[in-house]
Amino acid sequence: MEIYRAHVLVCTGTGCTSSQSPKIIEEFEKYLKANKLDNEVKIVKTGCFGLCAEGPIVVIYPEGAMYTMVKPEDVKEIVEEHLLKGRLVKRLLAGNKELKDSVKPIEQVEFFKKQKRVALRLCGVINPESIDEYIAFDGYKALAKVLTEMKPEEVIDEIKRSGLRGRGGGGFPTGIKWEFAARSQDTEKYVCCNADEGDPGAFMDRSILEGDPHSVLEAMTIAGYAIGASQGYVYVRAEYPIAVKRLNIAIQQAKEYGLLGKNIFGTDFSFDIELRLGAGAFVCGEETALMTSIEGHRGEPRPRPPFPAVKGLFGKPTLLNNVETYANIPTIIRNGAEWFASIGTEKSKGTKVFAMGGKINNTGLLEIPMGTTLREVIYDIGGGIPNGKKFKAAQTGGPSGGCIPASKIDTPIEYDTLVELGSMMGSGGLIIMDEDNCMVDIAKFFLEFTVDESCGKCPPCRIGTKRMLEILERITGGKGEEGDVEKLEILAKNIKASALCGLGQTAPNPVLSTLRYFRDEYEAHVRDKKCPAGVCKSMLNYIVDEQRCKCCGICARNCPVNCISGQKGVPYKIDQEKCIKCGTCLEKCPFKAIFKNA
C-alpha cells in the first residue's frame, strides 16, 4: 500500500455536501493529477467537522491546516500553493484574522479550543466509509475487550459506574436501562438505536452517523452482548440519505470482517443489525411509537408501563438508546468508567453534543464537557451574536424544551440545572435568540410544530395543543383578551399532566418557559397590543420620519404593493391600510428615515 505524504480531508457531511464539497473533491482529483501529485497526496472524504457555518471545510495534514468556505475555483490555488510549493493559502485559513505567519493547527481554532470530543471523536478525522480507518483509531477494540475479557454483568457495571445518561432527551441513566433489559428473561431480546432525530434545527445524530457510523454499530453489538440479544435495529429517518448510505456500507463492511454475524471474535456470541427507515414523523422518536413503527404499524405511542425493557419490540424485552449515547460507549469501555466520570460535573458526566443555530456567528456542531457555561458556548465557541446585537435567550431541547434567558447565561449546562430553569437538555438542539426575536412568536412556532406532529391518539395532545395554539395566534394577532395568558397556563399544565407520551407531555414547555421569563412580553401583546421585539406583524407599523425623509422616492419604487406616496418636496407617507409590513422600505431607505413602530 502507498504511503502518502499529505492527506486532504474534505467534509462530506450534509452541510458541506450541499455547498458543493463533491465538486471540490473532483477538482482536487483533477489538479493533483495535473501536478503529478496523485501518488503523494491522498484525498479523504470525512464526516462533519462541526463548523458548518464556514463550510465547505478542507483540512490538510500533516500541517493540520484548516481551510474554510472553500469554493471549487479555490482548489487550483490550494494544490499549486500548499501541496506543490508548501505555501499556505492564508486567505482561506480558518480564523485568518488572528493568523500571523504560521499554520494554526485545527485544535487551536477558537471554535475548537473549548470543545472536548468523545462522541464526535472521529468525525472529521476518518473516512466514514472505511472500516479500516475506524479500526486504525482503536475501533472495535472495545468490542474485542468486552467479548474476550468481560462478563455481561461487568459491562453493565462499567457503564453504570461511568455515569452516562441518555443523550436523546430524557437523561435516564444508561447503565440502569441496560440492567433492566438484561434482567428480563426471554428467549429473544432486541437492541434498538433511535436515529429518528426530529427536533427542528438539530443534527447531532445525523453528523455522528455520517461521520463515524461504526461507533454506533460497535456500541450496539456491545449492548447486545450485555443484555443477551442477538438482533439490533437502527431506526433512522429516510430524510437522512447520506447517513442511511453510510450505515449500509458500515453494516456491510462489518459483516465482511465478521464483526457482525455469527461467532464474533471466535466466541459463541452472534449479533446482527438491520436498518429500518422512518418516514419522518416526529412522534416516532418517542420510544414506544418507534417500536410500533419498526413492527410495521402506524407510529403511535402506547402507555408505559410495561416499559420496553420488559415488553418492547414484538413484545420482547428491548433496549433502546439514542445515537449519541451509543457513540460514547466504545470509548467508555476502552478508557474505563473512571476516565469518563472524570469529565463533566457531579451529576452529569461526560460531554454533550449540541447543534447550535439561530442568531449566532458559528452555526454548527459542537461537543463540550458537561458544566460548560452558556456564556462560553455562545461567546467563545459560537463567536458571539451577529451584528453586535444583544443576546436575549437560548432555546434548548427543541419543541419539548424551553428557554434560558440572558440573566442565566452563566449557568453551567447540565441535566439538572437546565430542568431547574424550566428547560431541558433535550437531544441537543441549541437555538440562540437576540433582541429581535419575539418570545411569544417563538412559543407559537414550536407549538405549531407539535400541533402538526401530534399523532392524534390522546385528546390532551390532539385537542389541547390546538387550543393553546389558537390562543397564541390570537395574542400575536393583536386580538388577545384579558385572561388569555392565564388560560394558556392552565391548559399547559393540564396537557403536561395528562398526555399519553413524551411528545404531548413536553409540548407545552416552550410556552411555560417563555411565560416564566418573558411574561411581560405576553402582557404587552395582550394589554398594549404591542410586540416589543417588533416581530408580530399585526401590531407593527412602518412609519416615515418626515424630518429625515429626503423625498428620494426609493421606498415608493421598491414597495411591492405601492402603498407609499409622496413627491419632490413632500415627505413620503405609508398607507397603513394597504401596507403588508414586508419591511422592504426600511431596508431600502438610504437615509434611515423609515422605522418600525412596535
Added chain:
Amino acid sequence: MKSIAELEEIRKRTLEQIGLRENNEKMRIVVGMATCGIAAGARPVMNTFLEELKKRNINNVSVTMTGCIGICRLEPIVEVIEPDGSKVTYVKMNPEKAARVVAEHIVNGRVCIDYTIGAEEKNK
C-alpha cells in the same frame, strides 16, 4: 474476524497510512519547494525521504514542504525540526544525501555536519 490479533493487524496496517493525521508533536522534515527548490531538484529529494522513511517503518516523522527561504543558491534546502523547535538546516541536497540524513540523523540522532549550512558557509 476470528481473533483480536487479526484486528490488531488491520489497525497497525492502516495506522501506518493515516498516522500523519494525528497532530502529535513529532519530528518534521521540511523541504524547500518553491520554484528555486524545485528547479534545483527538491522533488527527488523529498521522494527519497518518503521512501526511506517508509522502508524503515518510521511513522513519527512527517515530511512537509515549504516555500523559498531566500538562499536560493543553496537549494535544495531541507530542515529537520525537532519537536522542541530546534532545527538543523541541510543545504544542496540530493537523493543520496537525503538517504544518509535519514540513516544518520533521523534514526540515530547524529547530525550530518558536512551537509549543514554551517559547513557550507565555512567552505566558502
